[in-house]
Amino acid sequence: MYDYIIVGAGLYGAIFAHEAMKAGKSCLVVERRSHIGGNIYTKEIEGIQVHQYGAHIFHTSNKEVWDYIGQFATFNRYTNCPVAYYKGQMYNMPFNMNTFHKIWGVITPTEAKAKIEEQVKEYGVKEPKNLEEQAISLVGKDIYEKQWGRRATELPPEIIKRLPVRLTYDNNYFNDLYQGIPVGGYTQIIEKMLEGAKVRLNVDYLKEKENLRPLGKKVVYTGPVDAYFNYCFGELEYRTVRFETEILDTDNYQGNAVVNYTEYEVPYTRIIEHKHFEFGTQEKTVISREYPVTWKKGDEPYYPVNDEKNTALYAKYKELAEKEENVIFGGRLGLYRYMDMHHVVDAALQAVREEMK
Secondary structure, three states: OEEEEEEOOOHHHHHHHHHHHHOOOOEEEEOOOOOOOHHHOEEEEOOEEEEOOOOOOEEEOOHHHHHHHOOOOOEOOOOOOOEEEEOOEEEEOOEOHHHHHHHHOOOOHHHHHHHHHHHHHHHOOOOOOOHHHHHHHHHHHHHHHHHOOOOOOOOOHHHHHHOOEOOOOOOOOOOOOEEEOEOOOOHHHHHHHOOOOEEEOOOOOOOOHHHHHHHEEEEEEOOOHHHHOOOOOOOOOEEEEEEEEEEEOOOOOOOOOEEEEOOOOOOOOEEEEHHHHHOOOOOOEEEEEEEEEOOOEOEOOOEEOOOHHHHHHHHHHHHHHHHOOOEEEOHHHHOOOOOOHHHHHHHHHHHHHHHHO
């Protein structure tokens, strides 16, 4: 019998397995997909590490987290500086003085603030009720249309609060002290973490639970929490994305790793050119277009929808999860929480350290 059955071979599950095995515990890792790594899985195509489930840039201000992940790979100096394409023009993203200068011709932060305040006052938003109003209250109507030019009246205002707004000429998306991409991709990190564990791919734990559960003393579950309880309170909502990946016979397609397309009429939200994550010089390039998809049960869940309705529904599942004996729920799906990679590392380390006491 294993000490732990770990459901999901993503970052959370791999860290838990690695630390548990260091403490002398045995682990069986079961993964529904045909590969390890979860959504940070990278695959080499044409000598390029392709982020199969969207761009993943590791960033954190937590030195312990940075040092921990740095044990498993060498990280380069990549800095996330995306740009946005809107009606034939390119704009710096996040909103900063480069963006304001291009649109309004302003030079100083004082001029930019005055322009933003003028537009916010003109629009009259005091208590934003949706993402559009929140965006306009932050940066004015001109910037909103150019950087978030899609229908957003039905989205909660909290979403855009993750997007920085700066009155400096700084194109760096993140404010964190540490940032980079692992040279050679993310999959190697998970492989190293899982050394010594028994890993079974193409296994759906919930479908095989009757056979698998007796094999371990405890379970670490990183799948969707509502699915674990057979949707007894109803389905939680998720956002999902469809990726269309293409090999191109050119050495440089767009000159940047991430280009956002903000016009509503453009069906994809951004194009990723993967070679730029590692400053590649290969003869060919690989791009991925990202298309937003309305999620339905059975689709790949990417991001929890942490609005009022779903938060209330999750509270019911959380209550059940806390009563479930010998099961630890973790990760963004198990905890129904938006988590960047550094959050996942920190949460997994805290959970496994608590468990190993």
